[in-house]
């Protein structure tokens with residue numbers, strides 16, 4: 240592994256409830272270098288909250304503590320809203336499941352791809368457009384100029400997800416968090432988008448946290464895997480060894496891996512007696 244971009248030690252997240260604080264992420268420690276680290280686990284195991292905490296995107300109700308949360312030279316725990324927003328516009332990027340909810344239907348694609356440049360750089364309009372067209376080309380969209388001038392409604396799901404990736408990469412972030420980035424796409428498109436993310440991660444020297452419920456997919460595209468259950472990390476292993484995982488929990492997740500028939504559904508939550 241290369242020098243870590245992100246280091247998290249002892250992350251705890253809890254929410255207030257009538258019965259007192261409910262702890263949902265417990266003592267999670269992880270590092271991410273220039274590599275793809277997958278976080279897998281059953282529904283509700285704390286994957287998304289962990290990813291959101293890294294980007295400072297949890298609601299104010301969440302109580303977040305950690306003994307260390309650093310991204311490059313930045314101590315994330317000292318950032319105010321302005322600091323987070325600068326970091327999210329340049330150092331880190333988030334890709335969500337469905338471009339339908341992330342792209343604004345009222346604005347042309349070009350404007351949305353350029354947004355981070357508009358907010359976080361002083362580049363003139365002509366250069367912003369050039370960089371946007373270049374990035375649309377890099378993510379494999381044919382006829383970038385036409386896509387640039389289109390509205391999101393004119394795009395297919397796979398094209399929309401490529402536009403999202405272009406918008407997120409335009410400022411060359413060092414860390415991407417992709418939360419179920421392909422679950423809204425069919426199997427063939429999933430592979431295309433993950434192949435693209437993998438090659439861009441390598442080309443730009445980025446780190447990628449891939450949050451996924453699809454262990455088979457993770458075994459093909461990630462370098463390392465962190466397995467979570469009920470807010471805790473239960474196993475860490477190279478992605479290539481997922482099929483031979485030691486813990487019965489991970490083996491259970493592997494056995495329950497989505498097939499064409501279950502595509503789009505979530506992983507089952509295992510009952511208490513499932514051995515960890």
Ligand SMILES: Nc1ncnc2c1ncn2[C@@H]1O[C@H](COP(=O)(O)OP(=O)(O)OP(=O)(O)O)[C@@H](O)[C@H]1O
Pocket residue numbers: 254263280281282283284285286287288289298452505
């Ligand atoms: N705002 C909130 N208030 C209280 N509890 C929450 C809140 N957001 C999430 N949780 C709880 O925290 C736990 C972890 O949620 P999280 O979304 O991280 O799970 P996940 O592993 O990403 O699951 P999935 O695969 O279903 O997306 C869940 O039990 C969830 O109900």
